[in-house]
Amino acid sequence: MTEIWDGLTKAVQLLISLDPAVMEVAGRSLTISATACLLASLICIPLGSLIHFHHFRGKRVLINIIQTLFSVPTVLVGLFLLVLLSRSGPLGELRLLFTPTAMVIGQMILITPLLLGLTISALSGVSKEIADTATSLGASGSQAIRLVLKEARYAVLAAVMLGFARAISEVGCALMVGGNIRGATRVITTVISLEAGKGNLELAIALGMILLLLALIINIVLNRLQQR
């Protein structure tokens, strides 16, 4: 149990000393996951609205599939992307394997079902009469959708926060398509896994603490935004 305590003190030390290696890895984690989350949100919020507001055959099945994919294993996404991006793969030409871009793509794929599904359920939480009222007040289709999204803003923001949390905490995909290359694709979770493997428990735990601290800061910022 002393490892945990040592890890905590180590984390404080690393933070106070602004250890350049740690700062670099933390910064990369943040950049990659925030980018993935932002891009996925830009796709999923409009797409989720589209699915919610349109009636079509197989809608229920589609939503079921999306919800099932909430639990897709990160390594499976990594594996799938590895096959796609590897030299001999269909997208090998792009030479994206073992780059931060590949990691962003991986995390986007990973959290897309979550963001889509939760956007749809956030919108379902808004009474149908709200859209109706908007329409009767002269809103066009897209204006009514925007209003309903605004009504569901807290639930949508919660979906985005959850998406970010899943992105920054995953390791399987980052390891497979990132490759844990020092100075290029090394992020907090991959370092934890590497250091723990080497028996460096103290450092691994310290990095874990730093990741949680990062998440805490982001949550505080988003909650502030929400309250406005």
Added chain:
Amino acid sequence: MSLIEVVDLSHSYGEREILKGLNLGIDKGEAFALIGPTGAGKTTLLRIMDLLEVPGAGEIYFDGKHVPRSGKQRLEIRRRMSFIHQKPQVFNLSVYDNVACGLRWRGEKRNRIANKVDHILEMVGLEGYRNRDARTLSGGEAQRVALARALVLEPEVLLLDEPTANLDPISTAKIEQLISNVARQQNTTMIMATHDMSQGQQLSDRIGVLLDGRLVQTGNATDIFRSPTNEAVAHFVGMENILEGVVVENNEGIALVNIDGYIIQAVSGYPVGKEVYACIRPEDITLLIPDGGQQTTVKSSARNSFQSEVTRVTTLGPLSRVEIDCGFRLIALVTRISAEELNLQAGKEVYATFKATGVHIIEKGSGQ
């Protein structure tokens, strides 16, 4: 020419037929009340007129032009109307933003919006609530926000669906006052659905009775309340006495109707042998006490006078509802004061009198 006209309108939800071949024209500047019981199809008709729904069958004309079943034109027409729903749905925004929504959607300039919204908030008495979260308002306040939100658009047509159904009497009075002010000042065409007949009477020029998806009667309040065209309308407009009978004689417009062996006189042109309903409003029946028990007839200009016995007296606020038995059952409505003065109570002997003009005759089986 009508501003809004619906022709042969029918609509179903699944198996359930809501509207059945309905025709209605509303004139510009008219205040029209649609009355009918819950489930008659009032809301559906309003929703179709506001172009929120496409009817199963039938056509709509707005300002003389045919309204297409889809396309951008519907939005343009819808923007000339406002709809106030039964349950006000305020948006999770400030009161100001709630009221400004419709203007923003129409692309109005920011400062014009501010002027209009402030003016309308003052009009509905919510000027102090500008920045309040609309979700924290009471039911009456929320309905005023909904009203402001609709009125700020200066609609040509204002559709109201039971605007006061969920409100307390004071809020109801406020909303009614606002609605009638707007109708008078801005010459807005109004179509209001209500199950409250006195509200319909008070706020409208013309009334349509919607029963079971059909518009069974339209006319001014007097027509509807005095001369319902069939038994169902009579029931709905508060004709508590509906007696089945047969015309046995007709002398130049005064019909004698046999009701269970009793003859009542009514103004009616129906010929002998016609099976009819005789409808008498309870407030048109006068109750008199025979003096000394000697007289068998009571002096009165009323042609109908029946010796009867009070069976039950119920107090309804300032009025008393008196059930009497005069061979057939009648219900009379008198003021509570006069019920007390006459010492009306079960067992009391009274004369029930009513004029021949107070009896409205409906042909049996009409409009069914």
